[in-house]
Amino acid sequence: MSLKTVRAAFVSSMPVLMGYLTMGMAFGILLATQVKGANGLTAAVMSFFTISGSMQFAAVDMLRNAEDYSLFLTAVLALVINIRYAVYGLPFLRTFRPYPRPLKYYLIGTLTDETYAIETQDRRRGRGKRLYLFCVSFFDHMYWVAGSAAGAVLGNMIPFDTAGIDFAMAALFIVVLVDLCRDRTNHIPAAVGGTVTAAVLALFLVSFPGHFNKLLLPAMIVTVAILLALRKKLQPPAEVRK
Numbered sequence: 001m002s003l004k005t006v007r008a009a010f011v012s013s014m015p016v017l018m019g020y021l022t023m024g025m026a027f028g029i030l031l032a033t034q035v036k037g038a039n040g041l042t043a044a045v046m047s048f049f050t051i052s053g054s055m056q057f058a059a060v061d062m063l064r065n066a067e068d069y070s071l072f073l074t075a076v077l078a079l080v081i082n083i084r085y086a087v088y089g090l091p092f093l094r095t096f097r098p099y100p101r102p103l104k105y106y107l108i109g110t111l112t113d114e115t116y117a118i119e120t121q122d123r124r125r126g127r128g129k130r131l132y133l134f135c136v137s138f139f140d141h142m143y144w145v146a147g148s149a150a151g152a153v154l155g156n157m158i159p160f161d162t163a164g165i166d167f168a169m170a171a172l173f174i175v176v177l178v179d180l181c182r183d184r185t186n187h188i189p190a191a192v193g194g195t196v197t198a199a200v201l202a203l204f205l206v207s208f209p210g211h212f213n214k215l216l217l218p219a220m221i222v223t224v225a226i227l228l229a230l231r232k233k234l235q236p237p238a239e240v241r242k
Contacts, residue, residue, distance in 0.1 A: 024147020032155030043152035065227030
């Protein structure tokens with residue numbers, strides 16, 4: 001094992017460290033305070049196997065209001081929320097192909113947004129790249145598990161008002177959206193998402209008051225359908241070859 005490569009992976013993952021610890025703690029606190037019987041072990045096991053912050057925050061409401069979510073609805077929500085990871089794997093098709101199956105499956109399962117951003121910037125080859133990818137994935141994975149467990153322990157030990165903590169994930173995605181809008185000239189996806197969400201919210205206010213916990217699924221389905229219909233317009237124009 002090359003300690004230099006391990007050190008490089010740790011340094012690369014340091015920005016994720018603070019983000020995952022704080023976000024993980026927010027999730028753990030919500031889980032422990034809003035789901036009966038949840039504790040540090042519950043949060044750690046859930047974070048170890050799920051590895052999806054957005055889905056885990058959504059799962060808190062699902063577990064708290066289990067009677068409102070059927071198995072089918074839960075599966076569809078999980079698919080829609082995490083469908084972006086299917087696209088994330090495309091750049092690594094050739095990279096992961098020769099890897100041993102256990103390593104390949106672990107790298108696929110731990111490919112989160114932040115891990116993807118770090119690993120796609122790496123230019124190593126051979127065993128050095130394999131070790132680097134594993135270490136980045138492992139470090140990020142453990143940051144999330146540790147933050148979730150610590151948050152759940154604090155949530156059970158310290159009584160305080162958790163109102164507003166569940167907005168942490170929404171705030172994170174708003175920051176990401178703002179950065180993407182600054183970097184890109186095509187703002188159609190953001191406009192579609194905002195317009196559809198506002199329209200569905202207005203529909204629920206008028207026709208289904210008191211059922212806002214069911215707003216997410218129809219809004220996401222309509223947004224994805226519109227973006228798929230507009231996919232040709234969303235693609236950047238091909239470069240003119242001389």
